[in-house]
Amino acid sequence: MRTGDGAIVPGRYFRREDDGRVLCELCPRACRLADGQRGVCFVRGARGGEMVFTSYGRSTGFCIDPIEKKPLYHFLPGTPVLSFGTAGCNLTCKFCQNWESSRARDVERASATVSPAAIAAAAACHDCRSVAMTYNDPVVFFEYAVDTAVACHDRGLATVAVTAGYMLPAPRAELYRHFDAANVDLKAFSKRFYRELCGGELGAVLDTLVYLRARTQVWLEITTLLIPGENDGEQEIDEMTRWLVANVGRDVPLHFSAFHPDFRLLDRPPTPLASLRRARAIALGNGLRHVYTGNVRDDEGGSTFCAGCGAKLIGRDGYDVTSWSLTESGACRACGVLCAGRFERVPGSWGNRRLPIAIEP
Numbered sequence: 441m442r443t444g445d446g447a448i449v450p451g452r453y454f455r456r457e458d459d460g461r462v463l464c465e466l467c468p469r470a471c472r473l474a475d476g477q478r479g480v481c482f483v484r485g486a487r488g489g490e491m492v493f494t495s496y497g498r499s500t501g502f503c504i505d506p507i508e509k510k511p512l513y514h515f516l517p518g519t520p521v522l523s524f525g526t527a528g529c530n531l532t533c534k535f536c537q538n539w540e541s542s543r544a545r546d547v548e549r550a551s552a553t554v555s556p557a558a559i560a561a562a563a564a565c566h567d568c569r570s571v572a573m574t575y576n577d578p579v580v581f582f583e584y585a586v587d588t589a590v591a592c593h594d595r596g597l598a599t600v601a602v603t604a605g606y607m608l609p610a611p612r613a614e615l616y617r618h619f620d621a622a623n624v625d626l627k628a629f630s631k632r633f634y635r636e637l638c639g640g641e642l643g644a645v646l647d648t649l650v651y652l653r654a655r656t657q658v659w660l661e662i663t664t665l666l667i668p669g670e671n672d673g674e675q676e677i678d679e680m681t682r683w684l685v686a687n688v689g690r691d692v693p694l695h696f697s698a699f700h701p702d703f704r705l706l707d708r709p710p711t712p713l714a715s716l717r718r719a720r721a722i723a724l725g726n727g728l729r730h731v732y733t734g735n736v737r738d739d740e741g742g743s744t745f746c747a748g749c750g751a752k753l754i755g756r757d758g759y760d761v762t763s764w765s766l767t768e769s770g771a772c773r774a775c776g777v778l779c780a781g782r783f784e785r786v787p788g789s790w791g792n793r794r795l796p797i798a799i800e801p
Contacts, residue, residue, distance in 0.1 A: 447494060448496065449496040453491075483581065499524045500524075502796065505521055511697075512661050515661070519569040523571075523575070524573065526580070529604075530640075531640045533638045559592075569598060571599055577606075586614070604627070605625070624649060626645060626662050626664050626680070659781065666696050666697065674718070678726065681723040690747075696720055698736050749777065754787070
């Protein structure tokens, strides 16, 4: 797939306009690019009337994490996942907590090319159960993400997308044919928030959530970063969680994560634990069965409880699984009610470790 330019490959999902521009059809931004221009994501551009992807294989780093850090609490709990991302992003979130990589423009010079096959081989060598495409968003490295997912499946590894869900229907359908699990950032339940703080549209993300739940077998979890004074109001959380119950179902896990000041949103305080617990209570009250608090130590907010009898099914200390009360079939040992998720016979024991690794091309 590579061209003679090394990291530059033909891009997918574009249309040539009558005026010679190239229209990107990967995400709702629909960047119209003259020859030599790049889109908002910076890693896709126009060249000779074609779309090119300029950082194929250029990762910003590799790390073995607990799967719970993605966060995924109902997908292979306790197991290690090889995580990586690239530069670029198709949203412009003022509160981005990975902005050094997602907004980077010099990754081509700063990193070596690593092939999809090498990533899959490294994950297998380190006994990972899955590979996560994260840190920025697999949407913007679509071609690399798909090729890596294929290489992972060839080795029996599961694939995970950590994404903002901001893409158009055709590429979305192709991308998720290659993924086993996804955590989608639902950044707020406000058009204003998406427009002013993310440079995007709420509706496209909601469409992705509905699509994943209704049209795929991808295991779905959702994360909302609660920012004081921006998206933490009780009315907004009530409306959001009612919408989730009605449109994606009661069993999809929802994670409320704590914000810390970063990038261009430095005038907001960190999220109080009380705000996370209040949001969790609202969500549970509206019928969601599995609601978590993240980026904090919170025993109840970090544990998984049975939707039938309320027994603790999975206890956690941070990302470490400390107790396990599921049967081999994923049912509660106390009452026999199945817990929604993808579980193995016993949990993994990776714990809270974070292990950066280098991968040879």
